[in-house]
Amino acid sequence: MNNENKGIHATGVSPRVWAMLVVVCAINVAAHLMVMPSLPAQIPTHWGANGAVDGWGPS
Structure with missing residues (x-):
């Protein structure tokens, strides 16, 4: 892993963004x-x- 990709998930989305998406959901x-x-x-x-x-x- 090079320094450019530190903290980036395999999908290209950072864990912080994933956490925010889970909270919003x-x-x-x-x-x-x-x-x-x-x-x-x-x-x-x-x-x-x-x-x-x-x-x-129906509702």
């Missing part, structure tokens, strides 16, 4: 779990070309 999952109980029974899942909802699904 964990916050995202927690936020979704907090909001889920307040969702209605059916939510829109598809919109037509005119912008009107034409598909619904």
